[in-house]
Amino acid sequence: MSLNINSKIASCGGKLLKCTHDSVATKTAMNVNVYVPKQFYTAAKTSQKIPTLYFLSGLTCTPDNASEKAFWQLQADIYGFAVVFPDTSPRGDNVPGDPENSWDFGKGAGFYVNATTGKYKENYNMYDYVHSELPQLLQKNKDIFEDKIDFLENVSIAGHSMGGFGALSGFLKNLNKYKSCSAFAPIVNPSVVPWGTKAFGGYLGETSKSKWDEYDPCTLLKNTENPDNKYKIMIHVGTADPFLEKQLKPQNIVAAAKGTTWENAIDLNIVDGFDHSYYFISSFVPAHAEFHAKHLGLI
Numbered sequence: 171m172s173l174n175i176n177s178k179i180a181s182c183g184g185k186l187l188k189c190t191h192d193s194v195a196t197k198t199a200m201n202v203n204v205y206v207p208k209q210f211y212t213a214a215k216t217s218q219k220i221p222t223l224y225f226l227s228g229l230t231c232t233p234d235n236a237s238e239k240a241f242w243q244l245q246a247d248i249y250g251f252a253v254v255f256p257d258t259s260p261r262g263d264n265v266p267g268d269p270e271n272s273w274d275f276g277k278g279a280g281f282y283v284n285a286t287t288g289k290y291k292e293n294y295n296m297y298d299y300v301h302s303e304l305p306q307l308l309q310k311n312k313d314i315f316e317d318k319i320d321f322l323e324n325v326s327i328a329g330h331s332m333g334g335f336g337a338l339s340g341f342l343k344n345l346n347k348y349k350s351c352s353a354f355a356p357i358v359n360p361s362v363v364p365w366g367t368k369a370f371g372g373y374l375g376e377t378s379k380s381k382w383d384e385y386d387p388c389t390l391l392k393n394t395e396n397p398d399n400k401y402k403i404m405i406h407v408g409t410a411d412p413f414l415e416k417q418l419k420p421q422n423i424v425a426a427a428k429g430t431t432w433e434n435a436i437d438l439n440i441v442d443g444f445d446h447s448y449y450f451i452s453s454f455v456p457a458h459a460e461f462h463a464k465h466l467g468l469i
């Protein structure tokens with residue numbers, strides 16, 4: 171399938187490509203933004219391709235929120251990685267949303283899982299979309315990216331809130347795929363918090379707890395070996411985040427890691443005074459960029 175570029179916007183030293191394409195996983199058109207860093211335009215073509223960071227956004231977001239407010243572009247230019255900003259759900263008149271029309275389920279809230287229930291399973295396959303279909307599609311579009319960007323192998327993943335959950339879950343389920351994972355104010359234990367139980371109940375079924383375990387980072391940690399303690403996960407969350415106690419519960423992932431091969435792998439930073447917004451995210455994007463750059467072999 172082909173990628174249609176709707177606009178190409180100069181940003182920092184590179185270009186932000188706002189794209190649309192048809193998706194097999196969601197059976198809808200999907201929007202995605204791709205930041206192509208300055209190295210793409212300035213460096214000579216070598217065998218060393220530009221690596222990619224996938225950034226998964228949170229509830230209510232489109233690809234534009236992080237593109238406009240996280241300031242990844244400045245960091246991408248410093249180290250030389252591309253950034254892919256996927257959408258958070260399928261969209262369109264034929265896609266079912268939240269029956270109560272709220273913002274924490276349905277459109278804008280796909281939760282990066284493959285739905286198995288009733289009317290949602292047709293379109294809400296964001297797990298397959300983000301971790302498989304989208305990277306392959308980007309890699310195939312050699313006319314646009316000239317085979318200079320590696321969207322498949324030298325890649326890392328990060329996310330915010332629901333997207334922080336999506337990054338942790340996708341990373342732990344695909345340890346051979348991603349070089350590193352980081353999260354901003356992630357929902358670390360969706361099976362026990364209101365946003366997560368609503369999403370898992372709706373997309374996976376109220377009684378299908380074994381399916382919930384397949385996605386919950388706190389369970390995945392216990393069932394996934396961290397070979398030679400190779401992988402580290404960086405997390406930041408603010409003390410003034412209104413969702414901290416009820417929805418995020420970051421201490422749960424540290425507790426889950428205790429006694430496992432992940433025990434010393436979770437770098438949880440509770441940062442004083444920061445909230446849940448992009449003011450918080452953009453403040454710590456430089457630290458996360460440096461973390462990923464190291465794991466992608468850029469420094």
Ligand SMILES: N[C@@H](CCC(=O)N[C@@H](CS)C(=O)NCC(=O)O)C(=O)O
Pocket residue numbers: 227228229230231235273330331332446447448
């Ligand atoms: N007040 C927010 C609640 C949801 C929220 O805070 N969403 C976070 C992710 S969980 C976000 O990134 N919102 C969009 C933004 O700040 O640009 C809304 O209704 O949009």
